[in-house]
Amino acid sequence: MIKIAVDAMGSDLGSSVVVTAIQKFLKDYPDVAFIVCGQENELSALNNLERVSICPTTGVMGMEDGALDVMRRKDTSMMKAIEYMANKEVNAVVSAGSTGAFLTAATLKLRLIPGVMRAALVSPFPRQDGQSVTILDIGANNENQPAQLVQFAHMGKVFNQVMNGTKEPKIYLLSNGAEAKKGSPLVKEAHKLLEVEPGLNFKGNLEAREVLSGVADVVVADGYSGNVLLKATEGVASMMNGMIKTAFKTNVLTKIGYIFAKKGFGDFKARMDYKKYGGAMLLGVNGVVVKGHGNSDDYAFYNAIRVAYTLAKQDIVTALGKEMAHGEGL
Amino acid sequence: MIKIAVDAMGSDLGSSVVVTAIQKFLKDYPDVAFIVCGQENELSALNNLERVSICPTTGVMGMEDGALDVMRRKDTSMMKAIEYMANKEVNAVVSAGSTGAFLTAATLKLRLIPGVMRAALVSPFPRQDGQSVTILDIGANNENQPAQLVQFAHMGKVFNQVMNGTKEPKIYLLSNGAEAKKGSPLVKEAHKLLEVEPGLNFKGNLEAREVLSGVADVVVADGYSGNVLLKATEGVASMMNGMIKTAFKTNVLTKIGYIFAKKGFGDFKARMDYKKYGGAMLLGVNGVVVKGHGNSDDYAFYNAIRVAYTLAKQDIVTALGKEMAHGEGL
Numbered sequence: 001m002i003k004i005a006v007d008a009m010g011s012d013l014g015s016s017v018v019v020t021a022i023q024k025f026l027k028d029y030p031d032v033a034f035i036v037c038g039q040e041n042e043l044s045a046l047n048n049l050e051r052v053s054i055c056p057t058t059g060v061m062g063m064e065d066g067a068l069d070v071m072r073r074k075d076t077s078m079m080k081a082i083e084y085m086a087n088k089e090v091n092a093v094v095s096a097g098s099t100g101a102f103l104t105a106a107t108l109k110l111r112l113i114p115g116v117m118r119a120a121l122v123s124p125f126p127r128q129d130g131q132s133v134t135i136l137d138i139g140a141n142n143e144n145q146p147a148q149l150v151q152f153a154h155m156g157k158v159f160n161q162v163m164n165g166t167k168e169p170k171i172y173l174l175s176n177g178a179e180a181k182k183g184s185p186l187v188k189e190a191h192k193l194l195e196v197e198p199g200l201n202f203k204g205n206l207e208a209r210e211v212l213s214g215v216a217d218v219v220v221a222d223g224y225s226g227n228v229l230l231k232a233t234e235g236v237a238s239m240m241n242g243m244i245k246t247a248f249k250t251n252v253l254t255k256i257g258y259i260f261a262k263k264g265f266g267d268f269k270a271r272m273d274y275k276k277y278g279g280a281m282l283l284g285v286n287g288v289v290v291k292g293h294g295n296s297d298d299y300a301f302y303n304a305i306r307v308a309y310t311l312a313k314q315d316i317v318t319a320l321g322k323e324m325a326h327g328e329g330l
Numbered sequence: 331m332i333k334i335a336v337d338a339m340g341s342d343l344g345s346s347v348v349v350t351a352i353q354k355f356l357k358d359y360p361d362v363a364f365i366v367c368g369q370e371n372e373l374s375a376l377n378n379l380e381r382v383s384i385c386p387t388t389g390v391m392g393m394e395d396g397a398l399d400v401m402r403r404k405d406t407s408m409m410k411a412i413e414y415m416a417n418k419e420v421n422a423v424v425s426a427g428s429t430g431a432f433l434t435a436a437t438l439k440l441r442l443i444p445g446v447m448r449a450a451l452v453s454p455f456p457r458q459d460g461q462s463v464t465i466l467d468i469g470a471n472n473e474n475q476p477a478q479l480v481q482f483a484h485m486g487k488v489f490n491q492v493m494n495g496t497k498e499p500k501i502y503l504l505s506n507g508a509e510a511k512k513g514s515p516l517v518k519e520a521h522k523l524l525e526v527e528p529g530l531n532f533k534g535n536l537e538a539r540e541v542l543s544g545v546a547d548v549v550v551a552d553g554y555s556g557n558v559l560l561k562a563t564e565g566v567a568s569m570m571n572g573m574i575k576t577a578f579k580t581n582v583l584t585k586i587g588y589i590f591a592k593k594g595f596g597d598f599k600a601r602m603d604y605k606k607y608g609g610a611m612l613l614g615v616n617g618v619v620v621k622g623h624g625n626s627d628d629y630a631f632y633n634a635i636r637v638a639y640t641l642a643k644q645d646i647v648t649a650l651g652k653e654m655a656h657g658e659g660l
């Protein structure tokens with residue numbers, strides 16, 4: 001049985017999307033159980049379900065609450081959910097609440113896997129060929145050192161092996177040019193370290209334009225650049241999705257066109273749907289910690305749970321521990 | 331008469347796209363004259379035109395040639411074109427050759443406008459509302475200091491005023507969160523300086539996801555992050571354009587759908603067409619220096635010339651000099 005603690009109060013759209021996601025997940029996966037933290041009156045639909053226990057809480061972390069607020073607010077659904085993970089009463093924890101608060105509390109409460117210098121936020125992104133590429137760090141850090149990027153490469157490798165089943169993932173370093181000499185001072189230094197690092201299938205630098213092209217299985221970036229990459233990608237994808245809708249609504253003819261073209265665009269939408277990827281995992285801490293998007297609907301939150309379930313079932317934390325202990329040079 | 335020096339040899343697609351672009355531009359703009367630098371036998375179509383003079387050169391900068399190579403290669407079409415600008419024999423210079431080589435040579439030959447610490451590469455990007463947003467630096471620098479970002483804000487303001495005619499452009503700082511306290515150490519420091527800088531309509535931090543949304547007229551970033559933003563945007567746009575084509579080609583019905591929907595998607599394509607924006611300008615040097623995309627076709631190169639023509643005609647260099655001299659705090 002995989003046990004998952006859920007912070008039911010974090011989502012922008014309220015606890016009802018979390019409740020719906022859990023109900024559906026229970027039906028689809030017979031070997032999962034939930035501890036749901038949140039305001040009792042909002043969780044009544046889950047009350048008498050067999051594999052659910054409710055952990056009633058009163059406090060809610062605001063989306064604007066940050067690193068400093070979270071540790072003071074011991075009564076919040078977020079802190080309670082993290083504590084279950086810290087006490088090893090569950091295999092994973094999921095929240096769609098404030099990113100800063102969730103990552104800080106998870107790191108402080110769970111602590112880092114021995115040898116890990118910094119935790120990194122990782123997510124799969126849709127690739128042009130229908131597969132996915134693992135990108136990290138997409139925002140756990142504001143500033144990184146070269147040796148930390150080398151560790152991100154190891155952690156990204158393990159994540160890709162566990163999620164995608166790739167044996168030797170092709171690892172690239174995000175830069176402003178493909179040549180080894182290109183990049184910020186940080187990237188240039190990290191490149192040198194990665195070239196001589198054993199145990200990594202390191203392929204060199206990659207420009208942001210090639211990240212989704214299909215050449216890379218793992219892309220390593222510092223947390224600030226990785227966050228720019230993530231959000232630029234989301235922003236353009238969402239803008240173009242909007243423009244496609246507008247294009248089909250231009251006039252009567254284009255509306256008829258949509259009826260015919262629907263099938264092709266169904267596949268398209270499915271492939272570019274960030275909700276499918278559901279959650280980003282905080283890699284490097286002693287536990288499976290999954291952050292759902294703040295504006296997750298029930299489908300997106302369901303997928304965040306699925307990410308947590310998959311990673312917990314495959315015991316990614318043990319795999320990461322082994323990689324960090326036996327990966328030479330770490 | 332606006333005189334423009336053109337490096338005819340830099341484009342990936344060869345000199346013929348440059349020749350075609352110049353022929354068309356001469357027809358459309360009666361007050362422009364060209365000095366075209368390149369291999370004579372490839373430029374014969376321009377030979378006897380009234381407002382064109384040929385500057386025959388033998389050397390060609392390779393796309394892989396960088397900062398160190400360019401100053402040694404005095405016989406190249408790129409260096410010759412830049413020299414015309416340095417000697418003030420032209421009002422602008424355009425090249426689609428190696429970015430590193432072109433920016434280095436232009437900076438060394440033209441020198442910076444008094445008071446400017448670092449030149450920045452700037453380009454308009456298509457915004458959701460059909461207007462454009464000015465983003466800089468998109469790749470002239472690998473590393474920047476906070477005070478340099480403040481200067482980029484001033485230069486971006488002038489560029490936006492000249493290109494878009496906005497009176498008081500809304501200026502934002504790229505960050506990983508909208509709150510003032512969010513960002514890399516560089517961004518946090520730059521934010522503090524921008525908040526108290528006179529003469530700027532500074533609005534705060536902006537996440538990469540909002541850059542094209544229409545809220546910002548100018549977005550300031552360090553050269554490395556700006557380059558990630560530029561290339562991620564291009565990469566996703568090009569991937570989605572490819573997917574739209576594939577979607578319409580799925581089967582006979584979707585192909586019929588395209589015939590009906592064509593009109594809507596024509597507007598769409600025009601709006602997301604990066605070729606329309608043609609070129610990026612190197613802001614902060616003593617001259618109008620425009621870099622066309624390496625894989626420019628004649629339409630894109632035509633637009634790079636149009637950018638150079640517009641900026642030279644509006645005398646952006648004088649406007650920048652005034653902003654840097656009178657902008658308090660610089």
